[in-house]
Amino acid sequence: MTLNQVAFIILAVIALLGGIGVVFLKSPVRSALALVINFITLGMVYFMLGHQMLGISQIVVYAGAIMVLFLFVIMILRSQHPEEDTSLWKDRRFAFGLLGGALTVALIYNFVIQPTQSTYGATFDRDYGTPQAIGKVFFTQYVYPFEIISVLLLLGVVGSIMLAKRKF
Amino acid sequence: MFNILHQIPIAAVHDEIPLAAFLGLSLAMFALGSLGVLIRKNPVVVFMCIELMLNAVNLSFLSFAAYPSAAVAARDPFASAMAGQSMVICVMAIAAAEVAVGLGIIMAIFRYRNQVDVDDMNTMRG
Amino acid sequence: MQDRIGPNRSGTITLPDSFPLKGLAGKKIRTFGFIQPLLDGVKLFTKEDITPSAVDRKIYFIAPALALFPAFALGATLPWGPNFGLYGILTPVADVEIGVLYALAISSLGAYGIVLAGYASNNKYSLMGGLRASAQLISYELAMAMSVACIVMAVGSMKLTNVVVEQEKPLWGLLEGVQNWFILTPFGFIAAVIFLIAVIAETNRAPFDLPEAENELIAGYHTEYSSMKFAVFFMGEYAAMFIFSGIFAALFLGGYNILPVNWNHLYQSTGNNLFHIIDNANYWLAPIVFLGKCFGGITFFVWLRATLPRLRYDQLMDLGWKSLLPISVANFIVVGIWIIGTSLYGPIGGWGAAIAAMVITLVLYLNILSVSKKGAPANDKRTVTMVTSPKRTVTLVDPAKTETP
Numbered sequence: 001m002t003l004n005q006v007a008f009i010i011l012a013v014i015a016l017l018g019g020i021g022v023v024f025l026k027s028p029v030r031s032a033l034a035l036v037i038n039f040i041t042l043g044m045v046y047f048m049l050g051h052q053m054l055g056i057s058q059i060v061v062y063a064g065a066i067m068v069l070f071l072f073v074i075m076i077l078r079s080q081h082p083e084e085d086t087s088l089w090k091d092r093r094f095a096f097g098l099l100g101g102a103l104t105v106a107l108i109y110n111f112v113i114q115p116t117q118s119t120y121g122a123t124f125d126r127d128y129g130t131p132q133a134i135g136k137v138f139f140t141q142y143v144y145p146f147e148i149i150s151v152l153l154l155l156g157v158v159g160s161i162m163l164a165k166r167k168f
Numbered sequence: 169m170f171n172i173l174h175q176i177p178i179a180a181v182h183d184e185i186p187l188a189a190f191l192g193l194s195l196a197m198f199a200l201g202s203l204g205v206l207i208r209k210n211p212v213v214v215f216m217c218i219e220l221m222l223n224a225v226n227l228s229f230l231s232f233a234a235y236p237s238a239a240v241a242a243r244d245p246f247a248s249a250m251a252g253q254s255m256v257i258c259v260m261a262i263a264a265a266e267v268a269v270g271l272g273i274i275m276a277i278f279r280y281r282n283q284v285d286v287d288d289m290n291t292m293r294g
Numbered sequence: 295m296q297d298r299i300g301p302n303r304s305g306t307i308t309l310p311d312s313f314p315l316k317g318l319a320g321k322k323i324r325t326f327g328f329i330q331p332l333l334d335g336v337k338l339f340t341k342e343d344i345t346p347s348a349v350d351r352k353i354y355f356i357a358p359a360l361a362l363f364p365a366f367a368l369g370a371t372l373p374w375g376p377n378f379g380l381y382g383i384l385t386p387v388a389d390v391e392i393g394v395l396y397a398l399a400i401s402s403l404g405a406y407g408i409v410l411a412g413y414a415s416n417n418k419y420s421l422m423g424g425l426r427a428s429a430q431l432i433s434y435e436l437a438m439a440m441s442v443a444c445i446v447m448a449v450g451s452m453k454l455t456n457v458v459v460e461q462e463k464p465l466w467g468l469l470e471g472v473q474n475w476f477i478l479t480p481f482g483f484i485a486a487v488i489f490l491i492a493v494i495a496e497t498n499r500a501p502f503d504l505p506e507a508e509n510e511l512i513a514g515y516h517t518e519y520s521s522m523k524f525a526v527f528f529m530g531e532y533a534a535m536f537i538f539s540g541i542f543a544a545l546f547l548g549g550y551n552i553l554p555v556n557w558n559h560l561y562q563s564t565g566n567n568l569f570h571i572i573d574n575a576n577y578w579l580a581p582i583v584f585l586g587k588c589f590g591g592i593t594f595f596v597w598l599r600a601t602l603p604r605l606r607y608d609q610l611m612d613l614g615w616k617s618l619l620p621i622s623v624a625n626f627i628v629v630g631i632w633i634i635g636t637s638l639y640g641p642i643g644g645w646g647a648a649i650a651a652m653v654i655t656l657v658l659y660l661n662i663l664s665v666s667k668k669g670a671p672a673n674d675k676r677t678v679t680m681v682t683s684p685k686r687t688v689t690l691v692d693p694a695k696t697e698t699p
Contacts, residue, residue, distance in 0.1 A: 064402030156265030
């Protein structure tokens with residue numbers, strides 16, 4: 001039981017507990033906090049895989065910005081509609097949801113995880129996760145997606161400002 | 169002695185933790201996310217479960233980027249790793265824009281209603 | 295109430311008459327105020343810890359910890375010394391490729407403590423205060439990240455040790471004996487000013503401390519927190535101030551170097567042994583010099599708090615979005631042009647291109663600003679007009695001319 005395995009097991013358990021918390025906690029604020037825990041531990045799992053830039057981007061973008069935005073909206077909506085999700089377990093949808101979840105698990109296990117047991121894991125040059133490597137790739141090979149994403153983010157900014165105004 | 173803390177080698181992670189472990193975590197997160205989308209009533213929580221699914225897919229991309237298959241390793245594993253990471257950066261950017269616009273929509277809809285329940289959004293039902 | 299242990303008795307300590315050493319009983323000891331922080335801590339620790347009954351307990355208790363943790367975790371990539379020799383294995387704590395971005399990421403986690411503290415207090419004003427404070431935080435993160443990105447682009451690496459090593463090169467690429475501290479370069483000076491303002495706003499420090507001011511919204515997001523939890527919030531704020539001044543020193547002020555002088559070059563050119571000694575001292579005293587720069591930063595923060603009045607919230611947000619962000623983006627473009635100019639034409643061509651770009655950007659910016667303000671109402675000047683009925687006129691009485699009986 002090496003250090004890496006112990007670290008991965010701890011991080012995976014915490015991430016899964018966070019995921020379970022998102023789905024099953026009644027208060028939306030608590031499920032948002034569970035999602036924050038999930039994102040941060042997922043960022044640490046990215047660090048374990050060697051993706052330094054993406055791990056820290058996960059923490060900056062998801063945990064640092066997106067979830068703060070979620071918490072804002074939850075708090076503003078809660079102060080206007082102070083209600084919570086109550087009838088979770090007694091719902092017909094719960095059974096269908098569980099069935100759908102089990103089907104998803106079975107399909108993905110059969111077609112993705114089983115075939116990859118033995119053929120993956122080759123070793124290669126390790127500097128793939130540094131910002132320098134990503135920057136080089138993004139400005140030479142993937143420059144079109146980069147520019148299109150910048151336009152898309154501009155669209156997001158303009159769209160959210162338009163939605164937030166009360167009168168057009 | 170402190171040098172060991174500076175660089176824990178990634179080769180050790182490759183040898184000790186199989187790819188299936190990361191994929192299993194991604195699978196569990198995706199299943200939980202899809203379960204949450206189907207079950208929850210509060211639209212913001214449904215949105216959070218969508219984000220959970222997106223993150224599960226991110227983890228899957230990144231684990232395949234770090235664990236190339238034998239066929240890819242014979243050709244160019246570095247390029248496949250960079251492709252995986254570029255895809256994840258695109259997904260992160262798209263998720264950020266989607267959250268901004270989506271939460272704007274949710275706030276615009278639910279500002280003037282008395283309850284927050286996705287099941288009541290059925291005016292377009294045929 | 296006045297004879298409790300507290301900081302208002304920290305100038306002199308009066309030993310009680312029942313002191314064991316009979317020679318010192320009843321004497322006054324002057325402490326010159328050095329034990330003030332200790333007594334502050336004792337006061338906050340011994341105060342009554344009131345927890346309101348209607349708060350969300352779990353979040354109420356975890357919010358101060360969430361505010362404190364990023365403040366301490368922020369300093370993992372600070373360069374306390376050069377990266378070779380004895381200091382090579384000690385600094386920084388985590389020698390990752392993403393040095394500065396780590397600090398930005400952890401500082402953006404600091405918004406959670408504030409939002410959750412405001413939410414958990416079950417108090418509308420605390421919630422509003424918390425939301426406003428975290429909106430301020432995420433607004434100024436952008437300007438901070440942009441100005442850091444200028445420096446990272448100029449250096450080519452995100453590691454703070456590499457940023458300091460880059461600052462040891464000749465000034466502007468031309469002058470050999472002087473070090474190229476980024477605050478002495480044009481784009482670095484603008485980036486430093488923007489970074490400083492953004493850091494003051496990030497740590498909720500005056501003049502940006504509207505969320506926690508005592509006379510606005512009661513006390514903002516930490517109204518319902520008493521004694522030690524309140525102390526934890528402030529410990530987090532001061533720790534963040536300390537480490538942000540360290541990051542500022544590493545990025546702009548040359549990190550652990552004493553003065554922007556290249557001692558080795560002076561030693562080679564003049565042969566005076568004093569410069570060799572100072573060069574060695576620069577290496578061995580590196581952590582102490584860095585610590586001194588952190589202390590200088592904190593002194594600047596305290597000085598600024600005592601000097602400037604508080605900004606109103608809309609002025610604060612206008613400053614962050616309408617002034618700092620465009621200027622930092624323009625600075626970013628200028629740095630890009632400087633890098634291209636330097637790689638094509640050498641240092642002098644680079645600076646020429648950069649100055650030309652700065653002038654063009656300034657002209658464009660002022661033009662766009664004046665065009666965008668043409669139709670907008672002038673709501674920066676608030677004038678108060680007194681409406682009086684047409685028959686009555688108001689005459690101001692000159693106090694000097696009235697006769698007092």
